[in-house]
Amino acid sequence: METKLSSIDRREIDFLIGKDRDYWHYPAVGISGGILVLWNKKLVSFDVKENSSQVIVGNLSVPNLGIWKVVTVYGSRCCRERGSLWNQLEKCMEDSFPAIIGGDFNCILNKEEKRGGKRFFFSKGPKDMKCFMMNLDFHDIGCIGPRFTWCNNKEGASQIWERLDRCLFDSFAIQKLPLAAIRHLARVASDHSPIVLKLDVSVRFKSKFIKFEDTWRSYLAAKSVIYHSWKKKDYGDENMILQRKTSRTLRALFFWNKNKCKDLNILKEKLKEEILEFQNKEALGENLSADDLLLLRTKST
Structure with a gap:
């Protein structure tokens, strides 16, 4: 949460959100920035490990879920200053905890994340962020709701929309919480949309291990995933x-398969439904045409 305040005390926190919340605040520089992190001390504990004007890094201890590396970001608008953010984050990611990074990065990664204003260029800012994500195995898990999270609140041709706020998961976190979802809420009293991360813990992998799937060998892209993961x-x-190399490579393959092959899984489920429909008709004694029978045999194989 961006505060734009030089200080916050316990009384203000109690008044705003209640006495159940503990907090950590990094003061604003001038009239911009300032990061406030709050957590319910009755449910979790949060141990701050690193902090600066652009980031607060801590270990979040959650009952039944263990320890998570949670990072709250308020990225500088200056590309050069954001470079120090990536360097600081790289040094913080040396342990083996699942990691989540969220906040206002003040950076967009492609032209689809912007509408209006100057044309998007894949310049040093987006390149540095992409490089950080690739080297540290972080992934954008997408979002539900409006595409953009920030608006300059102008009208007509001067209006600009961008997706500046996001949440990044490493592969370990994705493996732990495969149904996690990001939702963009409505903008009310800010030029930014609040973003909510829901950790759906109801569905978990029964096994801690990821097995190599033979079907991955049939995709050329899988070789690239293996190469880049293994050469680190x-x-x-x-x-x-x-x-570590084996574990990192399998996690990368898992995430690649989850995203790149999801269309195949959707197609497979659709074919199953169509086959079941034909088989139900057949079981009810309905006459199937020659074309229907041919189609059923084709889908079944």
């Missing part, structure tokens, strides 16, 4: 290096 540098004992 690791240090330490050879056995630990091999374990």
